[in-house]
Amino acid sequence: MEKVMVKGTEAIGEAAIRAGCRHFFGYPITPQSELPEYMSKRLPEVGGVFLQTESEVATVNMLYGAACTGTRVMTSTSSPGFSLMMEGVSYMACAQLPAVFVNVVRGGPGLGDIQPAQGDYWQATKGGGHGDYKLIVLAPSTVQEAVDLTVLAFDLADKYRTPTLILADGLLGQMMEPVTFPEFRDLSTLPDHSSWAMTGAKDREPHIITSFDIDPYILEKMNLELVEKYKEIEKNEVRWEEFMTEDAEIVITAFGTVARIAKSVVEMARKDGIKVGLFRPITVWPYPYEPLKKLTEKVDLFFDVEMNMGQMLEDVKLAIGDKKPVAFYSRMGGVVPTPTEIYEALKKEIGRRV
Amino acid sequence: MPKVKGYIEIDQERCKGCGLCINACPTKVIEFSEGFNSKGYHPAEAKYLDRCIACGFCYRMCPDVCITVYREE
Amino acid sequence: MRKLLYKMPESLSGKEFTYCPGCHHGIVHRLVAEVIDELGIREKTLVVAPIGCSVFAYQFFNMDGTIAAHGRAPAVATGMKRARPDLYVFTYQGDGDLAAIGTAEIMHAANRGEKITTIFINNAIYGMTGGQMAPTTLLGMKTTTTPYGRDAQKDGYPMHMCEFLKEAKGVAYLARTKVTTPQDVEKTKKAIKKAFLAQIKGIGFGMVEVLSTCPTNWGMDPISAMKWLEEKMVPEYPLGIFVDKVGDEK
Ligand SMILES: Cc1ncc(C[n+]2csc(CCOP(=O)(O)OP(=O)(O)O)c2C)c(N)n1
Ligand code: SF4
Ligand code: SF4
Ligand code: SF4
Ligand SMILES: [Mg+2]
Numbered sequence: 001m002e003k004v005m006v007k008g009t010e011a012i013g014e015a016a017i018r019a020g021c022r023h024f025f026g027y028p029i030t031p032q033s034e035l036p037e038y039m040s041k042r043l044p045e046v047g048g049v050f051l052q053t054e055s056e057v058a059t060v061n062m063l064y065g066a067a068c069t070g071t072r073v074m075t076s077t078s079s080p081g082f083s084l085m086m087e088g089v090s091y092m093a094c095a096q097l098p099a100v101f102v103n104v105v106r107g108g109p110g111l112g113d114i115q116p117a118q119g120d121y122w123q124a125t126k127g128g129g130h131g132d133y134k135l136i137v138l139a140p141s142t143v144q145e146a147v148d149l150t151v152l153a154f155d156l157a158d159k160y161r162t163p164t165l166i167l168a169d170g171l172l173g174q175m176m177e178p179v180t181f182p183e184f185r186d187l188s189t190l191p192d193h194s195s196w197a198m199t200g201a202k203d204r205e206p207h208i209i210t211s212f213d214i215d216p217y218i219l220e221k222m223n224l225e226l227v228e229k230y231k232e233i234e235k236n237e238v239r240w241e242e243f244m245t246e247d248a249e250i251v252i253t254a255f256g257t258v259a260r261i262a263k264s265v266v267e268m269a270r271k272d273g274i275k276v277g278l279f280r281p282i283t284v285w286p287y288p289y290e291p292l293k294k295l296t297e298k299v300d301l302f303f304d305v306e307m308n309m310g311q312m313l314e315d316v317k318l319a320i321g322d323k324k325p326v327a328f329y330s331r332m333g334g335v336v337p338t339p340t341e342i343y344e345a346l347k348k349e350i351g352r353r354v
Numbered sequence: 355m356p357k358v359k360g361y362i363e364i365d366q367e368r369c370k371g372c373g374l375c376i377n378a379c380p381t382k383v384i385e386f387s388e389g390f391n392s393k394g395y396h397p398a399e400a401k402y403l404d405r406c407i408a409c410g411f412c413y414r415m416c417p418d419v420c421i422t423v424y425r426e427e
Numbered sequence: 428m429r430k431l432l433y434k435m436p437e438s439l440s441g442k443e444f445t446y447c448p449g450c451h452h453g454i455v456h457r458l459v460a461e462v463i464d465e466l467g468i469r470e471k472t473l474v475v476a477p478i479g480c481s482v483f484a485y486q487f488f489n490m491d492g493t494i495a496a497h498g499r500a501p502a503v504a505t506g507m508k509r510a511r512p513d514l515y516v517f518t519y520q521g522d523g524d525l526a527a528i529g530t531a532e533i534m535h536a537a538n539r540g541e542k543i544t545t546i547f548i549n550n551a552i553y554g555m556t557g558g559q560m561a562p563t564t565l566l567g568m569k570t571t572t573t574p575y576g577r578d579a580q581k582d583g584y585p586m587h588m589c590e591f592l593k594e595a596k597g598v599a600y601l602a603r604t605k606v607t608t609p610q611d612v613e614k615t616k617k618a619i620k621k622a623f624l625a626q627i628k629g630i631g632f633g634m635v636e637v638l639s640t641c642p643t644n645w646g647m648d649p650i651s652a653m654k655w656l657e658e659k660m661v662p663e664y665p666l667g668i669f670v671d672k673v674g675d676e677k
Contacts, residue, residue: 023506023509023510025506049509049510051505051509053502053535054531054532054534054535055531057499057502057531057532058499058502058505058531058532058535059502061495061496061499061502061503061506061532062502062503062505062506062509063506064493064495064496064499064502064503064506065475065493065495065502065503065504065505065506065507065508065509065510066506066507066509066510067506068473068493068503068506068507069506069507069510069511069514071510071511073506073510087496088496088499091496095493198473198491198492198493198507199491199511199514200470200471200472200473200490200491200514201469201470201489201490201491202470202471203470206440206488206489206490206491206492207491208485208486208491208492208493209492209493210485210493210494211494212482212494360432361429368443370447370448370449371448372448372449372649373449373648373649373650374449374649374650374653377650377653378608378609395448408432409609410432410433410609411609413432413433414433414454414609414612414613415454415606415608415609415612416453416454417444417446417448417449417450417451417452417453417454417457418443418444418446418453419435419436419439419444419453419457421433422431422433422434422435423431423432423433423434424429424430424431424432425429425430425432426428426429427428427429427430
């Protein structure tokens, strides 16, 4: 297939359509409005439905309703909007409804700004809404990967009957890159949800979809079912990338956009003869604890870089424990660190340790 | 005009003894039973079935769908 | 020979209602089920239960169902209907659900002319959570959060949803009824049927607001509660058909 130049947000939209998504509900918010705009134009061309909602609260509940019928459905938003969706996401996780969410993260907390940030990592990976639940969270770092992970997000959502999140940021959203799109999925080949979806109780018992039971023992059972599912996902779906880690003495840990910048840092350091590598989680839940832990055998220093106060840092430390030191560098509020400043910080860290 | 004769059945186990059927019956067919059902309510009882005119008022007012109404033909 | 006239409709599951004795939720459930039976659409109908005393509605109706987050039933129904326009979707909501936390969703669903049907139970109180003030609570009415009576200066005025919604162009049928007498019950059933026909005919949004009793939280026996509804609620919430673009039933 030929490569085309597209913007991150639009690439995600096109990938969703090719993955068989025909329903999009969304509310405008910078820096992701190009995605709903793209869908409003594209979905009618393929017989799909785009609806601009009255709020993100309505959005997530429309996703709930559409997902109940077993169709592929998606929304995208940015940080404050995703916060508003949390109640519904929790409902969907418990009711085991597949859907794909995109959070193009911006600076926070509060209204924050509209620049790229990673401050929603905890919200994405540790809950965000109420109760015991997890989302599958995919963190692309290039436009091509955003395309591939969007398709994967739908497949995983269907396979595990769970809401799945693409954790992006404004930089990726706005970036133009050449990508190859997958072929259009034949809708008749999409997973069969007829055993549980609400399609009308004709010649069968009614299908009930709920996140509710008044009996704590039954609700506990529902919880345990989720726990089993999450274990299964942790077993099967951990994804990560390692870049020049084979001989690395120092490993930078970073996800999403920052990981992309960190790649340049690795190259800069290598030119100076410093053996630096990069460890990049692609699924930030389930988190690649084991492969990261494995690196402690030969790496002397881990250097975590993020655009937040150190949120993934907790997972990095969980993986590494006290086996090796973990240093940290970050910018916040929508400030994107340059390769040079990260490299300088890294060198300072090395200097402090010799 | 020939008088319509009706017949009703009350699911007394289902009944919550609210009295809405008694209140609605124009011919006073229904009264509370002396006994209790397993929920602890005095259920409604069709005591004077011979007066029933099959109007269906009791059915319409019953919030717990306890009543079935027939017409004798 | 005995000819069967009235019995439990097929669109009810037969499961015993969880409502208090004399609570009007039960009457309205049965009416919705009768209408669905008569229209012959049970196998194509989806029910969206709310959060409130009728949270179990999905168990009482004999059809596919779910529970929406508090107030969000119209959004859930919108998602379903947009995904499956060939099915019929109705929401069943209380006054806290629809007229407080879910005001935005009902307004916008109605205004978009969403082809869904809403059954709105106005009992002037939060039943499920134990009798707190609802947006529809009458002035002067005592609830567990208006122990001195609802005061307009402090708590605002009773909320008139039909009067607000009748201005929305997407509304195809809108009525306010009560179910305190067998005649009212019949009228309410006709209204519910029309609210479904508005959807079936693809004209737009349909809603029936039913003034209902909550004997438990009003602190009355079921018969006194009906009297109170007639005397106090009806003057505040006039009955009537606010919008009817459905025309005759055929
Ligand atoms: C987000 C959220 N806020 C509050 C509640 C608690 N809650 C449950 S039901 C209810 C009020 C229900 O009242 P109403 O809609 O009038 O229904 P009724 O019980 O009177 O039929 C409230 C406040 C909730 N479940 N979710
Ligand atoms: S059908 Fe009419 S007359 Fe007969 S018991 Fe019921 S209300 Fe009374
Ligand atoms: S109306 Fe129904 S529940 Fe109430 S007393 Fe009569 S039969 Fe029982
Ligand atoms: S609390 Fe009120 S509304 Fe709820 S079931 Fe009891 S009477 Fe009905
Ligand atoms: Mg209420």
